Structures are given as structure tokens and as C-alpha cells.
Amino acid sequence: MKATIKDVARVAGVSPSTVSRALHGSDRISEPMRRRIQQIAREMDFHPNQMARSLVNRETRIIGIVFPDDAGMNLGNPFYPAVLQGLGHAASNERYQMLLITGSKEIPAAEAARAAMDSGYVSGLILLTAEDAPPLEANVPVVVIGHPTDADKRCYVDNNNVQAAYDAAKHLLENGHRSIGLLGFESKYVFTADRRRGVQQALQEAGLQLNHAWLFPAGACRTQAERLREVFAQPQRPTAVVCMDDLMAIELARTLRGFGLLVPQDVSLISFNNTELGRYHQPALTTIDVHPYQLGVKAMQLMLEILSGKTAPPAAIDVPFTLIPRDSVIKLNTGSKTHA
Amino acid sequence: MKATIKDVARVAGVSPSTVSRALHGSDRISEPMRRRIQQIAREMDFHPNQMARSLVNRETRIIGIVFPDDAGMNLGNPFYPAVLQGLGHAASNERYQMLLITGSKEIPAAEAARAAMDSGYVSGLILLTAEDAPPLEANVPVVVIGHPTDADKRCYVDNNNVQAAYDAAKHLLENGHRSIGLLGFESKYVFTADRRRGVQQALQEAGLQLNHAWLFPAGACRTQAERLREVFAQPQRPTAVVCMDDLMAIELARTLRGFGLLVPQDVSLISFNNTELGRYHQPALTTIDVHPYQLGVKAMQLMLEILSGKTAPPAAIDVPFTLIPRDSVIKLNTGSKTHA
DNA sequence: TGAACGTATGAAAACGTTTGCACAATTTCA
């Protein structure tokens, strides 16, 4: 049986209240007494029962982490794990715990999240997706990772995806590309919509338009191989493509090779997420690191600040991204005959 | 303020005990009363406070999931996410929650796990790694995913990695390969040691030996490029390699191409983990699916059975693997002049 | 020397449940 505060009190010959005070710093208690009790508690291997503490404090020191329903988890890219690590480190520094909330076939994530709130498991909720129509009428603070549609009323942490894609496109333009495609656009994901907008902006500033025929969904290499082949068979084909993820870029590179097109000689590629695999790909991918670890850290820090009252609810944090130039983008000799 | 059981009791004109009984099925209570109370509870949106329940029941319905320290998470392969999904689904079916326990720079995972136990957060612990010298003197049940060294005293869920690697090697042998290398061996990981053993067994049965010069660590393509080059420059080079992960196989394929060797024409590759990327690789990878999702499901189920007393502590579960033949292994014409 | 005050401690209530026991009401049996 684990020692309780009463056991410690009995051994120390004091009351439970005194023990409680001794262990939680702050309060009115004499220094020698504090030391003595802490010593005894240590010897008895006493650890306060958190359930009991939560009950009286009405605060669990547990943050619920809500995973998206559509199992974005098995994307096969290290985005979620990295975010999770960031969250975990920031939480454990403040001795907070994380409750994993995943949906299942029977119970969607939103419902599971609600249940966790209702039954008092969590003091806060962090949503790993901006898409899940997250509950706004929550009775605990909610922080979103990503860009919610009703951003103004919310707490969220995100990259500036418009800017990131703008920079990506700009990078291509500066390298002489004027025919730019986009791989991985999925209207249901706000971040891909944002990125599309960024690309569009950069093109417009250069007096160009985003060619809708060059807009491909995530699985295009598998599901729209024919369409891809046609697009890249034309004389006026994209000389560069912005890919939503390194893995997509790698897939695309292979698909293009099937068409007799090489990266970067024939087509330049810039992608997102700076994965290991992209770094060691041949050619090494020019990519944008969105710093998922930082996304996690910041989200947790924001949550903790809200809980401690340091920050008031509608608050947004922007995590800077980094464009990493490598070998998958080539400088086009200007005066090229290919154009949009 | 959320409604408590007392509020419900007051509205229903009964005692809290009666409400409690009405909501938890089983006990002695009349059917009409039960219905009436359940109805009222629903109307009042009452949800029992789990902290209070845990306190009296001494059971939190929370399972701690311990991540490895060395952030194996950012391996970039979907192994952990898939396991997590399996765990999550199995847990939520039984209305259990998962507490994510990750180590940090300051606090190693093992310590964090101990803290979670000590402070009564969790009713059980599932370790996502067999390596972290997990606490055996735990005061809650512990289930390990992987093969712990002191397996006989433990509860664990694992593939038979010896057998899996044996089958992989056998597959190569049956295709006429007699010169077989191994990529990704790390003595600190039990599963790679197991797999090495499996390969060795298969080779021995065929009257062959595992050539130690053909044993490469995980990062070999990056860190031992020269050694690789030498090995594959020799006339008696491996005609096939067993890789610990699809990603390694892909990396190796690329590295070999740099040496002028093609997969599968010059070197056959068989790997583990059946990733998307491997499936769409050119050539499609022959790989072994270890069914990480199932690993998660089984681990959680085992935990739940132990908690309910249905299963007694030392219990092992073997999750079957699947060898998926694709295009990265080629049949060698027998009578080949290359041999070990 | 006594009043006023600060300081260290304890007693007890509270947090929201569950559950053993007692008890009343009803049914069953001889």
C-alpha cells in the first residue's frame, strides 16, 4: 500500500495540513519543520495522489491532445510525432501530463474530446488539426495547431502558410521559373488552401496566373498518373512544382522519371516538411521546414499560459518556417522558351 | 458549474446513492426508478467526475503509454503512429484513456513513467520499447511492445522477429541468393539482434555463414558510404540484402545506383515495415509487414485483460507478420558464379 | 506587565463519488 499524507503526518507527529504545507513550499511553516517533513516524505517514498489533488483543486494538470479522425497519423511523415515531442517536452517541464484522444470507428474524436472534458479528465484541449470543427463552447481552454476558419475567436499556433508558399514560389520565380504547378492541394485542408493562395500571390505579382490544370491532389502520382503524363507531355509544361510534402516530391520525381523527365534538370521541385528522406534523396530536396517540434512546444506553452491566466483566450502564435535551398531547384537560363 | 450527482439527486428527489446505482447498471434498484433517473441525468447533462470516481475506486481508467527516450519517434516511419492508433482504438472501445508519457532532456521516460505511477495517474503502463530497462517493480501492470530481455517474467506483445528474418532470408535463398547482407543491425535493439539471428539460422541451414563484413548499421548509407562501396565493388559481393526498414532499403537502392548497381537486377532487397513509400518505390519493395496496428490493439487488449483479472501477469502475445513479395527480389539463375 | 500582534500548527470541512450497512416495505412461505 502506498503511503498517504496521513501516514507521513503520523510518522512526523504532525497533522496532514502541516505535511501538505511543507511539501508545497509557499505557505506558513517553519523552515526546520519543512525540512524535517520533506525528509520523512522522501524516506517514506510518499507521492501525493493526483486524483485527490485534482478533486479539491479542480485542476487535473492533464492536457488532452486530440488527434484528427481521418488518421492523418499514418501519413507516414514525421509531422505528428515531432509535434507530439514538442508538446511533451513543454508539458513535462511544467509537470503537466498529456491525455491522448483519438477517435475510433464508433466514437469520433470530437466526441471523445467532449467526453474527456465532461468527465473532468482534462484541464485543457489541444487540437492537432484545424479541420475537425472543434468545439468552441468548451468549458476548458482550447488551443488549435493549424489555422481554424474562425481564427479570430480562437487560440491557435500555426505557420504562416500563405507566406511560406509565397516564399516557395518566389524562390522558383527568382530561379527563372515561370511555369509552376502545385501538388497536394486538398480543399478540405486549410493549410493547403493557404499555400495555394501564397503561390497564387507570388505568381500574380510576377504577372502570372496559377494554371488550374497544374493543380494536383495529394495522391495524383497514384490516382491521376494519366493526367500527369499528359500535362508533362505538352511543350508548355510546368518547369517547377510546389509539393505539399517531401514524400510527394519524391513520388513525383519518380513518376516524372517514368516520363523521361529528370529532377532538377527538366523539372524543379520545392516541397514542405524537411524530412530525412528528402535530405538524402537524389537530388537533395529544396524544402521548407515548418518546425513541427516548435509548433508543439509553442502550442503547449500557450495552453499553459492561458491556464495560468497569463494570456487571455483569443491568442495566435506564428511559428516561423525556414526555406532550405538544396539541389532539387535549378536555375533556368532566362529567355527560356517554356512559359505559362 | 457542472452538475454533480447531488444536483441530480435533488432534482430526482432521491439520495446520491440511488443516482449512482441508477447510472451504473448492476445494483439493486427498481427499473422505473432507474429509467427516471437516467432520463433526468441526461437532461441535466450530468457526467460523473472521473477524478472523484478514481479516488474511491482506486482505478483511473487511464493507461500510460511510454515513448522511448531516444525519440525513435522521428524515425520518419509510420510505425509509432500506427501502434498508437491500435492502442487508441482498443482503449476507447473499453472507455479507457491513454496518458502519453514522453521523456525529456531533464527527465528520462523511465522516470516520467515512475512519476505517473507514483502519483496515481495510471492504472497500467504500456512501453513502446523493449530497450528502456523498464521498471519491473511497478505497482501497476506493465505490458511491453517488443521483446524484453527478461521476457519470461513479463507481459509483452511482439512479432516473432527471429522467424520473420528467417523467412526473409529463406525467401532470398529460395530465389537462389547465397550471398546475403544485412542492413540496419544495432546491437542495442533487441529486435535487430533477433532478426540477425533469424537470418543466421536460415543461412546455416543452407550450409552458409553470415559474413560479418556484410553487416551494416542503420545509417551506413550516410556514415559508411566508403565501406559500402568497397564491399559492393568486390566480385564476391552480396547479391541480396535484408534491410531493417523500407526507408533503409530505399536509401540503399539509391546508394547502390551510385555504384552502378541496380535493384533488383544486380542486388535484391527485402525489408521490413511495408510502408506506403516502399509500395510505390521503383521497384516496389518486397517487404515484411509487422502489423503495427495489431501490435497496438493486442497490447491494449492484453493490458485490459490483466486489469480485469482475466489474464495473469506473465503473458506473451505473438502478432503474426506477413511477407509481401513484390519486385525488389529477383530470382537468381542457379549456378551463379557469385557466392559467399 | 499586559495588550496587541505575528507565526506556526491543528481541526474540520470540502471536493464528487461509491458502497457497506441499516432499515422499511413488500412479498413469500409455513
Next chain:
DNA sequence: TGAAATTGTGCAAACGTTTTCATACGTTCA
């Protein structure tokens, strides 16, 4: 018809803390 068994309900204790309030003791000051 009365005793015994069964059934449905309430009371109160318990789970392990924290915290408010009261109190006892030493100081300090007039």
C-alpha cells in the same frame, strides 16, 4: 397470520488531498 425472506432506498463513511478558520504560543511594544 405471523415469521422469514426479498427488495428498494437512504445514511454515512471512505477515498486522499487542500484550505479556511481557529487557536496556542512567542514576540514586540507601550
